[in-house]
Amino acid sequence: MGSDWARPVVHWEIVxxxxxxxADFYRRLCNWDVAGGPIMNIPAGLGGPEPxxxxxxxxxxxxxxxxxxxxxxxxxxxxxxxxxxxRIVVExxxxxxxxxxxxxxxxxxxxxxxxQQ
Numbered sequence: 205m206g207s208d209w210a211r212p213v214v215h216w217e218i219v220x221x222x223x224x225x226x227a228d229f230y231r232r233l234c235n236w237d238v239a240g241g242p243i244m245n246i247p248a249g250l251g252g253p254e255p256x257x258x259x260x261x262x263x264x265x266x267x268x269x270x271x272x273x274x275x276x277x278x279x280x281x282x283x284x285x286x287x288x289x290x291r292i293v294v295e296x297x298x299x300x301x302x303x304x305x306x307x308x309x310x311x312x313x314x315x316x317x318x319x320q321q
Contacts, residue, residue: 214319215257215272219264227261272305272317281318282306296320 220226227238230246238261239245248258257272275281278296286292289311296306304320 211273211275213257213271214274215317216259217270217272218259218261219266219268219270220261221264221267223261223263226267230261268315270315270317272319274319274321276321278304278306278318278320282308285310285318290316 218226218230223244227240227244230236231238236246242262244261246259246261282292282296285308291309291313292306293309293315294307296304298304306318308316308318310316
């Protein structure tokens with residue numbers, strides 16, 4: 205498997221009480237191309253030189269930002285997270301047409317998604 209590597213953020217999400225206002229804010233502040241609809245997709249390629257992760261904005265009961273972090277071994281990463289004080293919120297599941305993900309809360313209770321490489 206070679207040497208270990210830093211875990212990259214592979215997706216992020218902004219949850220907003222008023223997603224239209226948030227989308228307008230990020231369009232204007234960051235010059236992001238934010239799509240319309242219930243899931244306001246934001247394409248990859250933010251920053252450089254390599255394309256950054258894609259993201260989206262959606263409506264929710266509270267405002268937050270969620271990180272989706274890619275891991276080589278999802279089961280081992282979940283076990284390590286629990287050992288380090290995280291709480292497993294959603295066991296691994298397959299996203300149709302996408303990766304396998306699991307959701308945890310870090311020791312401070314912040315949401316984090318782990319995404320199988």
